[in-house]
Amino acid sequence: xxxxTAPALVASLADMCIECGVLPTSGDVLRGCIIPSVCLVAVDxxxxxxxxxxxxxxxxxxxxxxxxxxxxSMLATAPARRGQRLALILxxxxxxxxxxxxxxxxxMTGIETGNTASxxxxxxxxxxxxxxxxxxxxxxxxxxxxxxxx
Numbered sequence: 001x002x003x004x005t006a007p008a009l010v011a012s013l014a015d016m017c018i019e020c021g022v023l024p025t026s027g028d029v030l031r032g033c034i035i036p037s038v039c040l041v042a043v044d045x046x047x048x049x050x051x052x053x054x055x056x057x058x059x060x061x062x063x064x065x066x067x068x069x070x071x072x073s074m075l076a077t078a079p080a081r082r083g084q085r086l087a088l089i090l091x092x093x094x095x096x097x098x099x100x101x102x103x104x105x106x107x108m109t110g111i112e113t114g115n116t117a118s119x120x121x122x123x124x125x126x127x128x129x130x131x132x133x134x135x136x137x138x139x140x141x142x143x144x145x146x147x148x149x150x
Contacts, residue, residue, distance in 0.1 A: 051086035
C-alpha cells in the first residue's frame, strides 16, 4: 500500500482484519503517509483483501533503543484462505521491505499469551519472545472484543 492506494482497498483491508480479530492500524500509517512503513496486502480476483502484514517505525529515530527497532504486526488471513501460508510469506516480505525502506533489522510484535498459531508463525520467521509486556489503551467502543490483538 502507498499514498495512492484506493480507499476501497484500505476499507477492504480493515474489514478483513476486523473479521480476523486483528485491530487495523490507521490508513495513513499503513500507506506510509505519516511514518516509514510497509503494508503488504494479498487480494483475491475481486480485489478484496485476503491477507496482510505490516511493519512501521514507532519511536523517534534518536531513541537509544527503540529508534533502532520497527513494529511488525497486523498479520491476518481471511478464514477461507488460511492454510496457504499467506501470512508467513507476507510477514517475511514485510520485514524485508521494512529493512529496505528504513535500514532497520530489529523487529518487535505483540502476541496475546496462549496464541499458539501466532507464536509458531513468529518462531518460523526468526522472532523470539523478548520477555517484555506491551501495554496499550483504546476506546472500548472501538474494540467490542476488548482485545487489541489475538
